[in-house]
Structure formats: structure tokens, C-alpha cells
Amino acid sequence: MMPTFQSVVNWLSNVLDAYTVAFFVLDPLKSSFKLVTCQSLSKHLQRTLSLPKDGSGILSQVHKVGHTVHLGKVEVEGLAGSLPFYREGEQGIKGLLATPVAGDQGLLYVDTKRHWGFNDKQQKWIHETARILEQLLDHSHRLQERESFSRILTLWHDLTEAWEKTRSRTEAAQALVQGCADYVRADYAFLVTRGCSDNAYRIAAAVGKVSQRLLQSAVGRETKGLVIEALEAGKDVFIPALNPESSDHYLFVSGEPLPHQGSLWVLCGGSAELGSLxxxxxxxxxxxxxxxxxxxxxxxxxxxxxxxxxxxxxxxxAEWACRDGASGFLNPWSFAAQVKEAVHAAVQNSDPLALLMLQYEPWQYAQAVIPPSELDVWEKGFMESLKMHVAPGIVVGRLAQNRYGLLTLGGDLRDLLAVAKNASWVCQRLPGPKKKKLALKTFVGASQMPQDGVTFDDLWMTACHRLFEALHSGPKQSAQPPPSAGKISN
Structure with missing residues (x-):
């Protein structure tokens, strides 16, 4: 549309034999008048001119009152201070006229050094030109809106297509930050998350040159970073210009390797189920x-x-479908699948592996003499104790109501035996069975890789066979309590 604006301005300038004809458009984002096009004999008029909406002399006055201002003869003398677009000012201007275009959207300015002001016919030409510019400006805005809507629809289409194809939340988050950063031409973008029960935020995805240390760090809720404060308050924040000299202007943690200048925009989201986003x-x-x-x-x-x-x-x-509802441990099928994966990984990496089956008895007799309400209490006590004494890296599965499987990849069988020993002590101390004079005991069957085989079937069957032998080898001596064992109460 620029050549069309230019041709209209050129025509008016030639008809009036004007010194300057200039068309300004108000930029609401920057609150300034932007010179769209002009034809001028002045050496002082800058083609890339942008003037503040307030304090721009005759332009500000016309925009404020919304009416045409026409000065001629003596009124125009000494007007250099009201014509800031000439920068150094101009001498010899004998008449000028400034009129609004499209309400408060634009301004048409005309001046001359040929005659004192403009006669009625010339003023009519100027106002007709302003109406033509208004139509062109409206058409230009429509084209800009169409282009803007097209960009928005493209953004939404690309993002939704990417999200339909992604396999994880991490991939989806990366698509979001990349798409939004490209759209607004931001240099950095971050998706920050915090789980409902977490006390720290993590960066799920990022765009820009961000250090791995920052990406992998947990940022506490008490941190005074601008992003964290906005998320804690739950309110969107837009800072047009960060102050690089301010010690408070940092995004996540003080001393972070990120620029503290330019603009920052933080959008807050999430829910009670998702946590904070x-x-x-x-x-x-x-x-x-x-x-x-x-x-x-x-x-x-x-x-x-x-x-x-x-x-x-x-x-x-998917996670809970793999777990036993009562204990939270892996169910039998998921535990077996985990053992298969662990065996494959151990073979590939030449790592040791240990598998242990733990069973407490007499289970069927206990069900016959202990009411279900009491049975649930000491079952939960046993499971809670097992959770407390399982070291990190040990996978636990509940294979039956009274049987558990323990797996460690790259660890030691002694770690699993220590868990079994503590479970044995817990069984002896449970108050429910004691009331019925029931002596619960634990039985163990274990296998190791590579000593007992290098396949899933070998290791699983060996552990089960040894458990069977332990169950049928006669009375088992009570295990001595470990130093840290405590009494389980109802």
C-alpha cells in the first residue's frame, strides 16, 4: 500500500505547489506518530520519522482537538517550535494546514512557501485527499488484519498438528515454546512446571542458548525471580523493558546466564490436578x-x-495400570516385564543383576482366623514397612497377596536380603497375628546373574524353585531384628 499512499501525496503536492505534504499514522503500541509517506523540498524532514503523540507541536494539537488547523499570513510566523518534524526548523513557511485522517488514526499535514495559506478550493482538495487516504488506510488495515489472522491460524494449526504427533509432554512443551518464540520473535522461551505437591519449579522446555545447569536445576518457590514470582501470584506479567542495572531483574535465580534487558512476558496457567504451568x-x-x-x-x-x-x-x-492398587508396587505382569527389560540391559552392558522372591506364611490359615478388617491393618503395616526399607534402585512388585518380588540391576543381592530380613522381623512384630497366636514367617528364593543364568526364564525359575524349597524345607528360624527395626502398631 505504500506506493498508493505515495502517489496520492505526490498528486496533492503537485496540485498545490506545496513545500511539504506529509501523511502520519498513529502507532498505538508506541504512542507515537509514524511518518508513512511524504513529498518535501526540506532537507530536514527525516523519511524514517517517529514523533511522540504528546509534545509534537501542531500534530499533537490537531490529534487532541480532532479538528483541522489552518494557519496563514501572520499566524504561521515563528512556528518552528511547533513543527518538530523539520528537526532544525524551517524559515519562510507562509501557510500550513493539518487535518485528521480516519478519526484519530492519522494526520495529513500540508505547508507552502508560495502563498499565504490555502484558499477554499485548495482546502477542499486537501480534505478530499484526506478522505482518499482514510479509505486507503482502512484497506491497508484490512490487509494487515487478514495477514495477522493468517499468521495466527498457521500458528495454531502447526502447534495442534505437532501436539497430535508428539509422544510425550516434553516434546509437546518444546513445540509450544519454539512456536510462540518464533511468532513474537523472542530470543528465549521457557515452559516452567511445578507439580501439585512439589516445592520447586523445573524448566520443562526452553528455546535459546540456555545452560544445562539452569535447565536441570530445581528452582524453589521462595526464589525471587520474576518468572517464579509471577507464577506464585498466578498473574500474567509483561515488563516492556527490563533494567539490566537492577539486582531484582532476573528470571529464575540470581546470577543466571540470561540477558536482563529487553522485554519479559510471563503467562500463568495450570490447575489443581496439573499443578502450576x-x-x-x-x-x-x-x-x-x-x-x-x-x-x-x-x-x-x-x-x-x-x-x-x-x-x-x-x-x-498408564502408570497406575502397571501398579497394584493396594500397595502401589508393580503388579505381577509389570514386574515380570521390568525383569525382562533389566535382563536384556544387563546382558547388553555386562552388568550384574539380582532377583528375590519373598513370601510370608501361613497365609491361608491367617485368612481363616483373622477378620478382614484386622487383616487389612497388618497387611498395610507390612507394605508400609517394606516401602520404608527399600533402597533407591530396587524395584518392588506385588506378585500375590502374600508374595513380593524385588529386583536390583547393577546392585548386590545383599541389598535385597537386607530388605527380606527386615520384612521377616516386621512379620514377627505385627500385633494382629500375635493376638491370634499366629507366627508369621517370611520365606525367600533368590537368583543372580550371571551365576544362575543369563535369560529371564532361567533367573525367574531359579528364584521360584528356591522359594518353593524354602517353603517345604521345614520350620524356619526367626530372623534377628536389625538395629533399625521398629515395632509396627495398629
Missing amino acids: GLALLGKKRLTLTQDDKIAVQKSFKIFEAFYERWHYRESY
């Missing part, structure tokens, strides 16, 4: 965001939340 966009220079830009990113974030929630429940379902 935040999208942060950082530009090294000021981000120029239109209302359409803001809506596009905000809606993208909201759409992402819906996908994120779906993945959250899908992953939660």
Missing part, C-alpha cells in the same frame, strides 16, 4: 506485541494446557 518469553530487545499477537499466544497456551492435561491423565493411567 508458566510460559515465559524473553527478548533481548523490546517485544512489539499487538493485541492479535497477545491473543494468539494466550490461546496457544490454553490449547496446550488441554493437551497437557490429556497427556497427564494418560501417563497417570
